[in-house]
Amino acid sequence: MISLYDTARGQVAPLKLRDPGRVSMYVCGPTVYGPPHIGHGRQTLVYDILRRFLTWSGLEVTFVSNVTDIDDKIINRAADEDREWTEIATKCEAIWWKSMDSYNVLRPDHTPHATEYVEEMVDLIGALIAGGSAYVTTDGVYLRVSTVPDYGLLTNQNLDDLLEGGGERSLVGTEKESPADFVLWKFSKPGEPAWPSPWGEGRPGWHTECVVMSLDLLGEGFDLHTGGLDLVFPHHENERAQAVANGQRFARHWMHHGFVELEGEKMSKSLGNVKNLLDLAQLYDPRAYRLLILQSHYRSPIEVTDTSLNNAVAALGRLDSFARRAAALATESDPTTLSEFRSVMENDLDTAGAVDLMFRKVRETNSLLDSKDIEAAGIAAATALEIATVLGLELNAEGEVVPEEVAALVVRRTAARAAKDWAEADEIRDELTTAGWTVEDGAQGPVPRRL
């Protein structure tokens, strides 16, 4: 079984499943008020890789990722642009999924929306009030954090430490009993979206939706709750607080991934301020970002720069040309390497180690091919290909679509070469270069490739 760093315990621990053979995981999804940024990209890629791996290793995975479609940020943007908040949410969500598709991120099994769960949230809030863990003020309903005995578990701090913090706490909710208490239900101001509740019309606070939805779709004591490091506090802590206050068993295991850094000058200059995933996919092969993420550990910070992306693009070129050579060799994978791959991945999702293994098999294939050991090459190739697939890297074994002019030039060059007219052949190659193409003279004849 895989071991992962558990934020609650502060150490790497085996993932103990509630139901053997089945994994239930919840990934905090996007608030749909703008285009997805590269941080969202890392998030979805990391958990996509985990999910693919778990599935490959024989587990039945239920993957839930929510969409926060009602939130202050959505309301604010709608107001700024004089549009309907629902329009913002709907459009941004469509863009989100489109972007996910371009990065080859598998769709979740369930994508609950906050607006679909308002009634259930109201029920939970009611129960919390009844149990003495929540109270009503003039602007909303708050959770009384002091009723949660181990509040601060995920940050490894107690309530007093948290209260002494240097952060600026929001002034909203000055009627709160304690600065640490957080809002479960916000009463709406005129013109704002509103749902009915026993305490007054309003909308749910952000931390409530994930508790209700995860518990509803995955049940109490589900296996894995994930998200970015920035969600540890307050979001995840507050989700947990509600479940605990309500006497419910929450996630058994907490997994958080590190940040993407792009503050460096490198980024802003050479990437032209690329911050969102849409732009990144325009400028680079989207697989490059996946490879980049794969090559570092999910908990380490990664700096996304023009250089690192270009490195990945070059590595991808190597993988694609491998895939082309390997296309005709399909055989069976080598079980030894595969089990090595498995144990590497089970070690706190060591994707870098997995990529390592994959590249070694790539080199092995090429090497065996050079020495004409086709059978062994086939096994090595199949192994590398299988690893790539599990990691969600789709290699391109197809040749490119060659425009007629380019094809014609290649034909002319082949003729010149046959006549040993090297000057002519090289001149044609220069013409190809100008047209953005190159030609590789392989054993099976010339292969045109885009530069």
Add this chain to the structure above:
RNA sequence: GCGCGGAUGCCCGAGCGGCCUAAGGGAGCGGCCUGCAAAGCCGUGAUUCGCGGGUUCAAAUCCCGCUCCGCGCUCCA
């Protein structure tokens, strides 16, 4: 202030007590192949892992101190 995590070759980035005279990718250099290239292959590159102590037969890996850096304690993947 409290808490969490970093510092590894030209760049990115693994490793977490002996298999490390430190993976893998990118870039460079030398060679093979090629008419010349490209692709591919082979070789080459840190005697050293932020600094200073310590533990150990053995440390990049553990402990103590220090210096820088990132992050959280407020909305955020």
